[in-house]
Amino acid sequence: MAAPSSNDEHGLAGRRVVVTAGGTREPIDPVRYLGNRSSGKMGNALARAAAHAGADVTLITTVEPPRDAAVHVVRVETAASMARALEDALPDASVLLMAAAVADYRPVRVSHDKIKKSAGALILELEPTVDILTSVRDADYRGSLFVVGFAAETSDLLANAQKKVREKGLDLIVLNDVSRGDIAMGSDANEVTIIDGDGVVEEVHRAPKDEVAREILRLVMQRMR
Numbered sequence: 001m002a003a004p005s006s007n008d009e010h011g012l013a014g015r016r017v018v019v020t021a022g023g024t025r026e027p028i029d030p031v032r033y034l035g036n037r038s039s040g041k042m043g044n045a046l047a048r049a050a051a052h053a054g055a056d057v058t059l060i061t062t063v064e065p066p067r068d069a070a071v072h073v074v075r076v077e078t079a080a081s082m083a084r085a086l087e088d089a090l091p092d093a094s095v096l097l098m099a100a101a102v103a104d105y106r107p108v109r110v111s112h113d114k115i116k117k118s119a120g121a122l123i124l125e126l127e128p129t130v131d132i133l134t135s136v137r138d139a140d141y142r143g144s145l146f147v148v149g150f151a152a153e154t155s156d157l158l159a160n161a162q163k164k165v166r167e168k169g170l171d172l173i174v175l176n177d178v179s180r181g182d183i184a185m186g187s188d189a190n191e192v193t194i195i196d197g198d199g200v201v202e203e204v205h206r207a208p209k210d211e212v213a214r215e216i217l218r219l220v221m222q223r224m225r
């Protein structure tokens, strides 16, 4: 890990940075949802690090935001509401850090009433949600935005992450091995591999998420210069 440069403290001054955090929740009925294990800690750490680097930060999140950072918070719940919040926030932003774990599927029908138990199996029909980063790739403002995606993988880590960089048209992707219990989802620590369209850019060894976030932002600032 490189030592932070003296510019990092104000390296994002005057820039709007949009961060997404947490896992989306797709409603089934008034009391149930389809969710995932994302804690939002990596997104919160990124928001904190970006604010510390002088950025004007918008945090679009499904979880509690950090208390110790000056960030504009937009609370959302579903993939669709996260997509709408991003449509509002991105046109005048310089950086998108897409750390949220966005559901790929949602129930086709949301029951108005609580679903009652019955003797047989319950079958939920699911439909794909919008792929937010693919919409960002195709948006008018994409040219003025630096986009970082986050890959959650359990096998063929590098190949899968590299496919996502290409298909989602990302500047960088942060690869997380979510099969490990000691890092990533829910943990206070992380260990990641940062990849661009040409291959591995940097390996960040196991460290607190705040430190990993600072390292990701250092690379972003370096590449934006």
Ligand code: CTP
Residues within 6 Å of the ligand: 079, 098, 099, 100, 101, 102, 103, 104, 129, 130, 131, 132, 133, 134, 148, 149, 150, 151, 152, 153, 164
């Ligand atoms: N993502 C998104 N919209 C979705 C799903 C994911 O924008 N509907 C974003 C995530 O926020 C993340 C990146 O895409 O930055 C990769 O997410 P990941 O869950 O690793 O991959 P998926 O695209 O969902 O593909 P798969 O589940 O097949 O691995």
